[in-house]
Amino acid sequence: MSTSKPVQLNRRQVIRGILATTAFGAATKFGTGCTPASQTQASSNAEDKPIVMGFIYVGPKDDFGYNQAHAEGKQGLAKLTWLKTVEEANVPETTAVEETMRNMIEEEGATVLFPTSFGYFDPHILKIAKEYPEVQFFHCGGLYQEGKHPKNVGSYFGYIDEAQYVAGIVAAHTSKTGKLGFIAAKPIPQVLRNINSFNLGARSINPKITTQVVFTGDWALPVKEAEAANSMADQDIDVITCHVDSPKVVMETAERRGIFCSGYHANQAKLAPKGYLTGAEWNWAQVYSRYAEMIRAGKTLMNGGIPHLVRGGLKDGFLKMSPYGAAVSAEAKKDADAVKEKFIAGNMTIYRAGLKDNTGKVVVPNKDFTQTAIELEKMNWLAEGVIGRVAS
Incomplete structure (x- = not known):
């Protein structure tokens, strides 16, 4: 774990x-x-x-x-x-x-x-x-x-959800169907932050885009990860990412199915030379x-x-982005780089006042949540546009 x-x-x-x-x-x-x-x-x-x-x-x-x-x-x-x-x-x-x-x-x-x-x-x-x-x-x-x-x-x-937000921008620019996918291990706060930030980054480009979430139940379940990736491809989801210990299966399955993928933890570009867009990496x-x-x-x-x-x-310097893949457009790079620079400058906030969850409830009520906000350490909701639910 x-x-x-x-x-x-x-x-x-x-x-x-x-x-x-x-x-x-x-x-x-x-x-x-x-x-x-x-x-x-x-x-x-x-x-x-x-x-x-x-x-x-x-x-x-x-x-x-x-x-x-x-x-x-x-x-x-x-x-x-x-x-x-x-x-x-x-x-x-x-x-x-x-x-x-x-x-x-x-x-x-x-x-x-x-x-x-x-x-x-x-x-x-x-x-x-x-x-x-x-x-x-x-x-x-x-x-x-x-x-x-x-x-x-x-x-x-x-705060690797910052990198996931940037990756979401690239995903939204690349998706043709307006359907993204996120394969996650467990619905704990750090995972939920990554899902929500990826989705919010994507919706900053396309407010109607959706992110389908599948929770596998544990950190390393390659069979379930492959099943989830294949299921998403069958549903016309054309960009997927993940939060599991090893994204290898997810990236390889996406490549075989001819859809795009965004990495996590490390650089998985060699696993998906055609479909790898970028990734949220640790430094x-x-x-x-x-x-x-x-x-x-x-x-x-x-x-x-x-x-x-x-x-x-x-x-x-705790994080970095994977180099952009061949499929990433110049416009996507421009928008992603601009937001990345805002994070580096310290003037970018992901969770703005008035934000709703996927049930319509306002979950950021009165003021913005900065990265140090205690509320984010206890996150138990999925943002508007995320398809799925937080099950205990």
Whole structure:
């Protein structure tokens, strides 16, 4: 499982964390001014021996999806000569990951761990973090809760729905039928944000376009993913995208059926050379490099040098778009690039006041929801124009 489930947080918890860490651009400014002696000593020690970071994946490193994106992020650290990385793939969300974490710490000397899958967090990361209070654990997708979780545990993720919004613009320009498709694992807030943002991006170009959603029920169900993609093609849906661990099956099925596709997590262009339009990709190499630099400088979760909650979007370099495919028109590129620049400039808002869900209910009532809005962390609805329902 590779993304987060709904959590109940109060506004103060979330806003306090986000305002402190809205992006790494802000986080990396921490530590200016006086540097604690402990940080100076840690920086000195870093010159004597390499920092060892461990990366753990729930699936294969070449899945063209979630795990590959993290593995590519780890590979991006190779240029840092003062850093050593270790990794292990196909580690189940069971006590097996506890064994992997212990081995990385005790046998490999890891002092920083990135167990990337959501199911690793509770109870596994929380348990091992208590056993090794000097080791830092950074989890992708979860939310650190002050006073509840160990101080050596942190959380990072990104507003990848920004990239999905841009992809929706390209999809709308390309579609001839006005019917889009979205294959998703589970109706949790992060997935719903991607669906809704993709749809809203598309409807900014064609207000009558629709997005059909199919929830498969889990993160990696290739048979159901193929069935959903084929069913959509049979219904004259001519552009599909997804939020599953590995988009490989969806992209290949779309290509075989002669329809267009938009990727997710990593670049899947080689899987669909004719129909691939673009994709919402992670840029974990930049995120991991920034963590590494802060740790080298002696900053930690425990001494307050590294925030416990880190989020970022296109503006912060957490995300990127796949290169445009051959089928993307010049007009589509122009419109998509213009909105992407707005995100990068920090003056683009997806969820505007007055927005309705697909039942006609106003779900953004009084003011715009910016990316840090607590309401988006609890999203349980599908936007107007999305065909489907949120089932528990």
